Amino acid sequence: MLKKPMLEIRNLHVKVNDQEILNGVDLKVNAGEVHSIMGPNGSGKSTLAQVLAGRDTYEVTEGEIIYQGKNLLEIKPEERACMGIFMAFQYPVEILGVNNTYLLRTALNAQRKFRGLEPMKPVEFAKLLKEKAKIVQMSDDLLQRSVNEGFSGGEKKRNEIFQMAVLEPTLGILDETDSGLDIDALKIVANGVNAMRSKERAFIVITHYQRLLNYIVPDYVHVLVDGKIVKSGGKELAFELESKGYTWIEEEDRTAIPANA
């Protein structure tokens, strides 16, 4: 019997301020897989991530998203998180006055409550935090500071992966987590993700650059252009894109389907 995918996106159309950003995205993600979504600026990569996380400034005009057999579009962002969806933000928000550790404990316990579990004991939580902090080399200082406040770009991205490691989602969505990182930070982030790869868990890695995929090796690569997935393939596709550039795909796309300019 064929296993049902963890996530299925069908014919997704999304508008922002009356402008169509996604026009007919289809994607299936099974447990245990890593999918990479690549594409030029403005192709709709981040929109896709935000819609999956539940941002309400995006208007879904057509299509559906099924996650674990449920219609995701009817579910609040916090419930999606409780159901195991985690998005690492491209631009993590600074939250003055909310302690990083405090945020994580509140989030973790809210998620546990949703799953019918007791709040985690403070000692246990401290242990978990310490263990996960090691993976992404988060210092105590960063843990105790306000969320992302005064963090460098690299620290913010590491914090996202750290949060993901603590919350242990079923579906991790990384929105350009590699952008702007130096090679050391990139390796730390990639190691964090690789340590979490498992048969039960899936990842959608959104990136502008092929570089990240040297460290997080995807099972599938999809190319998003003008709000549509125009090409899908294995990890080789990423190398091809790196050498030929996005224009190659865009041109190929244009010859195949008339552009709606």
Place this chain on the structure above:
Amino acid sequence: MNNIVMQSKESYLEGFEHFEKDSLVNDPTWLRSIRRAAISRFSELGFPTIQDEDWRFTNVGPIVRTPFQLAQNGRIEIDSRELERFTFPGLECNRLVFLNGQYSPELSSIGSRVDVLKLDSLAHALMLDGDLLDEHLARYADFQRDAFLALNTAFMKDGAFVYIPKGAVLKEPIYLLFVSSANASPTVTHPRNLILLEDNSQATIIEDYISLADDVYFSNAVTEVVVGQNSVLSHYIIERESKKAFNISTIRFQQSRSSNVTFHSVLLGGALVRSNVHPVMVGEGSECIINGLFMPTGRQHMDNYMRVEHASPHCDSRQLYKGILDGRSHGVFHGRIIVHKNAQKTDAKQTNKNLLLSNEAQIDTKPQLEIYADDVKCTHGATIGQMDQNAIFYLRSRGISEDTSRVLLLLAFAGESLQRMKVEPIRRGLEEIVTQRFAQGKPLDSVL
């Protein structure tokens, strides 16, 4: 005289004549002349109107139009258990309780350490410490300029008198609780506090204004504080009265050389509240930190009027006021800084940050710098904003409910102010009150 109803300027003047004849037979002569000067000044000034620059954003019409009686002189009995819901758990302190403006020895609790200091009711101190009071009472808060201050000065009867001798360091705070109990008709009280810190002393004073019932009344309070050389004072005023109460207060600090004052203002209750904060740094090298949090909701009106005077060189002042406004409330922050000609090397900073939670809430924020010296550093800044939707989404995307996310962010905003409060039971108690207010009865996730 208790039947005298005061509703307009004339009736206040008439009320004073009766008050003077009936209640002030034991008044020392120096005080009598101060009272007379004050009432005649009130007669000249009348109640302020919005044409008055200092009252531009606050219409005191509702106070002027409400007929008030002076609070009863006869003692009102209340059970100390009625005060329990207002206590700050874990607060070890010397407590003076004033019931409708009058000192209540039964409800007060003064520990044994009091031998080093004086902790008394003003009414009692007037009989015992006449000379000390003559020297200080009504010598700092200038009634020439303010009608409500003039009224308080004319009508004052009781309040707290605190005297901290040279070099004394008080470990426990002095907690002054002003209770208004149920009244048949609207009453007015004029609490008057005098606090004297001699040189090299250190103390924490908390003024807390509460109501036992949802009554209309008017507290017109004045506190004068004299801070001696090299002394350190931390002073709190907490306003959490009935949503129908009127509260006008003035706190006036007289700061000597190298003195250090930290003032915390928390406005939560009241229908119409005006808080005048007036430190004067007369001694070189003194420092004043003013930390305020005001949270009007419904139709509440809260006006914070600062008058920070640098009268000597090398003094620092910091004002940080945070407003969280909901419903159809109206908030005001008027931050006046006056740097006198000789106050070189002044370092004054003023910040007012506001969060508007509804479309109908309104804030007026106005800095006003008057600088007569030429080598000073004065900065001011004000912000008005709404809840950060990006931050709310970020928290929700981690699994935290929308309500809890809101409360977390509001607490974080208020927290900047609350965290400056060093008396832990007070800070925790206020955090609790503020959290309840933000949650509006909704359940919150886990650790909050």
